[in-house]
Amino acid sequence: MEKIVPKPIRKAVFPVAGLGTRFLPATKAVPKEMLTVVDRPVIQYAADEARAAGIETLIFVTGRNKGVIEDHFDMAFELESTLKQRNKGATLEQLEKELPDAGQAVFTRQQAPLGLGHAVWCARDIVGDDPFAVLLPDMLMTGEPGALKQMVDVYNETGGNIVSLSECDPDEAHKYGIVSKGEEFGTHFEINGMVEKPKPGTAPSNYYINGRYILDGSIMKLLGTQAAGAGGEIQLTDSMLTLMETQKFYGTPFKGEAFDCGSKLGFLEANIALGLRNKELGDDLRGKLAQRLGDRRAKVRVPD
Structure with missing residues (x-):
């Protein structure tokens, strides 16, 4: 029997309409997705991950005061002209490399903050009936290959719906959306249940959903009729x-590191981790951190 090849994943939805209240006042005028980790905004990492996985259409679901995200994924004629005049060829080349092709970035609005499901549903006319990916930019994922590429590889083998997962301490499972494991297939396993923030001691596993999804296009019809759930969203x-x-739903444990840049601590951790890996800054940053940690330890009085 000939194997049925699933329809390729060519579209990805990025919900970026959130207010970023946990980072106020920094996000009063700057979208949280534009806060930088080392030398690029958080949203750029997610877009790069998607393009590396074969995504051709980047769908950004924005809100008010998010126009700078659209500007970021557009040409900047004055800047590019200045870089040319100053012979900043390497910098210009990097900007051109990260710029989506004409028509590849699409923007639509979520007029009211009615939840993640509603944000995804706002992209329904662009997604159509196609299977698609969802990437939550707050989660910065580092790995080789990237998180979405790992998922696409599983999808090409299994079809169906794919959820990327990370492991947490079982005592911390009540903080996350946890999946229930079914039959295992090596690099992935079937998911037969999900529970959002289970009561302590009741979690079906310690695998939590880390902000990456591949979903069948039929979910859009469900989202269009879905009643409000937790938090009235x-x-x-x-x-x-x-x-x-x-x-069918399958879960694939992510091989790499996930940083929750929606929290201040996770954002700082991402900056330190990626800063230490940076070829230009890593050694100097490591020295600065060692110096600061050394100063702190020296000031701690050791009891007799």
Whole structure:
């Protein structure tokens, strides 16, 4: 029997309409997605990850005061002209490399903050009936290959819906959206249930959803009729659970590191981790950190 090849994943949705209240006042006028980790905004990491996985259409679901995100993925004629005049060829080449092709970046609005599920649903006319990816930019993922490419590899083998997962300490499982494991298939396993922030001691596993999804286009119809769930918002997980009744879901543990840049601590950790890996800054940063940690230890009084 000939193997059925699933329809390729060519579109990705980036929900970027959030207010970023946890980073106020920094995000009063600057979108949280434009806060920089080392030398580029958080949203750029997610876009690069998607393009490396074969994504051709980047769909940004924005809100008010998010126009700078659109500007970031556009040409900057004055800047590029200045770089040429100053012979900054390497910098100009890098900007051109990261710029999406004409028509590749698409922007739509989520007029009201009605939840992640509603944000994804706002991209329905662009996604159509195609399977698509969802990337939450708050989660900065580092790995080789990237998180979405790892998922696409599983999708090409299995079809269906794919969720990227990370492991947490079992005692911390009540803080996350946790999946229930089914049959294992080497690099991935079937998911037969999901629970959002389970009560301590009741989690079905210690695998949590880390902000990357590949979903069948039919979920858009479910999201369009989905009643508000937790927090009075339309939850993506609720429609995923409904879709799970008729379609397969698979989880693939992410091989790499995930940084929650939606939290201050995770954002700082990402800057330190990626800064230490940076070829130009790594050695100097390592020295600065060692110096600061050494000064702190020297000031701590050792008891007799």
